[in-house]
Amino acid sequence: MLQTIRDHAQGVIAWIIVGLIIVTFALFGLSSYMSGSSQNYVASINGIEIVENDFRNELQNYQNRLQQAMGKNFRADMFNPQMIKQEVVNGLITQELLSQYLNDQKFYVAPGKLVAEIHAIDAFKDESGQFSKARYLELINRQGMSETFFEKQLARDVASQFVQSGISQTDFATDTEVQQFLRLSNQQRDIGYFTISKKAYQKKVRASTKQIEDYYNSHKDEFMNSEKLSVEYAELDLDKLAEGYELTDEVIQLHYDSHRQGYVSQPEQRKVRHILIKVDGNTDEQAALQKMLDVLKRLKKGETFNKLAKELSQDLGSAKQGGDLGFFGRGVMDKDFEKSAFNLQKDEVSKPVRSAFGYHLIKLEKINAEKVKTFSDVRDGIKKELQIQQAEQTFYELSEKLSNITYEHPGSLQPVVDELGLILQKTELFDRNGGKGLTAKQKIITAAFSDEVLSLGRNSDLIELSDSRLIVLRKLEHQQPSQKPLADVHKQIQGRLAEQVTREKVSEQLQKALQALQKGQSPKKLTKTIQGAKWIRAGLIYRTKKDGKSNNTTKLDPQIRRKAFALAKPQDDKPSWGKSGLANGDGVVIGLFKVNLSDKPQHNPQEQQRLAQSNGSALFGRLLEQQRLKADIQINLPKEDE
Numbered sequence: 001m002l003q004t005i006r007d008h009a010q011g012v013i014a015w016i017i018v019g020l021i022i023v024t025f026a027l028f029g030l031s032s033y034m035s036g037s038s039q040n041y042v043a044s045i046n047g048i049e050i051v052e053n054d055f056r057n058e059l060q061n062y063q064n065r066l067q068q069a070m071g072k073n074f075r076a077d078m079f080n081p082q083m084i085k086q087e088v089v090n091g092l093i094t095q096e097l098l099s100q101y102l103n104d105q106k107f108y109v110a111p112g113k114l115v116a117e118i119h120a121i122d123a124f125k126d127e128s129g130q131f132s133k134a135r136y137l138e139l140i141n142r143q144g145m146s147e148t149f150f151e152k153q154l155a156r157d158v159a160s161q162f163v164q165s166g167i168s169q170t171d172f173a174t175d176t177e178v179q180q181f182l183r184l185s186n187q188q189r190d191i192g193y194f195t196i197s198k199k200a201y202q203k204k205v206r207a208s209t210k211q212i213e214d215y216y217n218s219h220k221d222e223f224m225n226s227e228k229l230s231v232e233y234a235e236l237d238l239d240k241l242a243e244g245y246e247l248t249d250e251v252i253q254l255h256y257d258s259h260r261q262g263y264v265s266q267p268e269q270r271k272v273r274h275i276l277i278k279v280d281g282n283t284d285e286q287a288a289l290q291k292m293l294d295v296l297k298r299l300k301k302g303e304t305f306n307k308l309a310k311e312l313s314q315d316l317g318s319a320k321q322g323g324d325l326g327f328f329g330r331g332v333m334d335k336d337f338e339k340s341a342f343n344l345q346k347d348e349v350s351k352p353v354r355s356a357f358g359y360h361l362i363k364l365e366k367i368n369a370e371k372v373k374t375f376s377d378v379r380d381g382i383k384k385e386l387q388i389q390q391a392e393q394t395f396y397e398l399s400e401k402l403s404n405i406t407y408e409h410p411g412s413l414q415p416v417v418d419e420l421g422l423i424l425q426k427t428e429l430f431d432r433n434g435g436k437g438l439t440a441k442q443k444i445i446t447a448a449f450s451d452e453v454l455s456l457g458r459n460s461d462l463i464e465l466s467d468s469r470l471i472v473l474r475k476l477e478h479q480q481p482s483q484k485p486l487a488d489v490h491k492q493i494q495g496r497l498a499e500q501v502t503r504e505k506v507s508e509q510l511q512k513a514l515q516a517l518q519k520g521q522s523p524k525k526l527t528k529t530i531q532g533a534k535w536i537r538a539g540l541i542y543r544t545k546k547d548g549k550s551n552n553t554t555k556l557d558p559q560i561r562r563k564a565f566a567l568a569k570p571q572d573d574k575p576s577w578g579k580s581g582l583a584n585g586d587g588v589v590i591g592l593f594k595v596n597l598s599d600k601p602q603h604n605p606q607e608q609q610r611l612a613q614s615n616g617s618a619l620f621g622r623l624l625e626q627q628r629l630k631a632d633i634q635i636n637l638p639k640e641d642e
Helices: 002-008 011-017 052-073 081-104 111-119 133-142 147-168 175-185 209-218 238-242 249-258 285-300 305-312 335-341 375-408 414-420 442-448 486-518 523-527 551-555 558-564 605-630
Strands: 041-045 048-051 188-196 228-237 264-266 269-278 324-328 358-368 424-426 463-466 469-479 533-542 576-581 587-596 633-635
Touching: 041 052, 041 081, 048 052, 048 081, 052 081, 052 442, 081 147, 081 605, 111 147, 133 147, 188 486, 188 523, 188 558, 209 486, 228 238, 228 375, 228 414, 228 442, 238 375, 249 375, 269 285, 269 305, 269 335, 285 305, 285 358, 335 358, 375 414, 375 469, 414 424, 442 463, 442 469, 486 523, 486 576, 486 587, 523 533, 558 576, 558 587
Parallel strands: none
Antiparallel strands: 041 048, 041 633, 188 533, 188 587, 228 424, 228 469, 269 324, 269 358, 463 469, 576 587
C-alpha cells in the first residue's frame, strides 16, 4: 500500500503522504502534533517539544535512506553517528520553525484549494480515475492518521510551498550580475599542485602501549557497548493461518470458470476502417443518412472501402489512411459504434451507425482474440486467494482474542500459547538502531524500547506489521550500556592514533613545502627532499566541468579545484600558493600561475533565470536562519546519544 502511494503521489502531496511515513525531512510541520507528550523530548522550539520517539523514527528513516541510496556500498561506520543525529535534530527543528512562521503570519489554505489538492492525488482515485472518498479514508487510516490530522498537515504543507515559492520567486538578477557571474564561471586558471601522500608515513607510525591506554582512559565514552534488548513474541499471520485450509482442485476449477473474465491477460481487440458523414449545421440528419446510403450502393457495385473512405469520409484524422482506425478494445469508442464493430464478422461492412458525430459505415478487418491465462498458470494463486478468504474471519477473531489476552495477562505471553496455540519465538539482542529481520522494523524497535515493555516489563500492545500480520512482544533480556574492555578496542585505538600521527606528519611536511614554494624553490627539486611528494603541472582548468573542454578539470580532486579558485590572483608574475588537506588524508599545496578571464559573454536568459532562482533560494534560506536566531531552542539529546 505504501508503494502504491509512493508511485502515484506527486509534488507537495508526496511530502505529506510519503514523508510522514517514510521520508526523513519532509520539509514541513510535524511538531504541533507532537507537543504535549509525556515522552522525553530531544528539542524544544519556543516551548513546542519534539519527543524522543519521533526523533528515533526520523533517525531510523534517515539511516534507511542512506542505505537505500548507497546499496551494497553502504557501511554504517562510514558516517559519524553524532553528526547524523545532529542533522536529524536540525531538520526537525527547521520543520517546526517554518510551521510556527506560517501560524504567526496567518498563512492558511482556502478549503476549495485543499479539496482540489486531495482530489488530485492519484492514490485516492478509483479505477475510473475519479476521486474515491472511501479509498481516501482507507489509505490515510491505514497509516494511522485521522481525516482531520491528514488535512491539517496537507494544508500546512501547501501553505509552506506557497510561501517558499513566493519568497524565492520574488528575487531577480540584474544584467550586470549575470555578466559578472558568467565571467567568473567561465574563468580559467593555470595551476600546478604539489601532493604529499600519507601512505609514505603510515608504516612508520606505531603507538606505544601507554599512549593507547591514555587514549582509552580519556575517551571511554567512545568505547561503549550500546544498550541491547532481546524479546520473545507471538505472531498471528494470515498467510500461515490460510495454509491450514485444504481445497480440492474441483473447488479451484469452479472458481476459475466462474471468474474467467478476471484472468484475461489481453482483451479482445478489433481493427476497423470507417467512413463518417457528419450531422452538423451543413448537413441535417436525413441528408447525412442519404449520403451514407449512397456510399453503400457504391460499395455494392464493387468500389473499395479504402477508396471511398479517402474520397468521402469527413473524419480528417483517418480519411487519408482509407478510414483506418487501427486496433482498439471495448470502452474506447462511442457506445453504438463499439457495439456495431464488435458484432461484425471479419471483412463484413455494417449498416449505417449513428454516433454523436454523425453516420458511420464500419468495416471489420482483423480480430486479435481475447487471451486468457490457463488454469495451470493461475491455480496456485487462486488456491491462496480462496484459502485467505476462508481464513480471514478466523484471523480477525483470533486477533481480537490475542489483544484481549495480552491485555488481561500483561505479565506473560504463556496464556497466548495455552489459549490460542501460538508459538513463542525469540530474537537475538538488538539495540535502538535495530537488528536483522524482524528487529530491523521500526514498529518492533519502538515497542520493544517503550517504557511499557522495557521499564514495566509488560506485554506490548498489538503491533500491526501489515493488514495480515500481527505481533505482541515482551522483554526477554535487557543489557545496560557497558564499557568495552581495552583488549577489544586496542586495534581500533592503534589505528586512530596512527592516523592522527600520520596526519600530523603530513601537515608538518605540507607546511614545510608551502614555505619553500613561497620562497621560490623549484617544485620538482622539492619532491626529492620530501618523502611521498609529487608535482603535477595541471595547466589551464575551468571552475566546473565544461563538456570535455578541459580534461584536467574532470580529473582534479574537487578539493583541489575549489582551493585553486579560492586563491588570490598572482601579483608581479609570482605564483599564489595555498595548502589544503584532502579527504583521503593526503596533503596538497596548490600554485596559481595565471588567471584568464573570459571575454564579455553574450546575454543569456537561461543563466539569468538560473541566477535569479539561486538568489531566491538563498533569500528563503536567510528567512529560515532568521527564524532560528529569534527562536528559543533547546536541544536535549538522550543520554546514550551524547
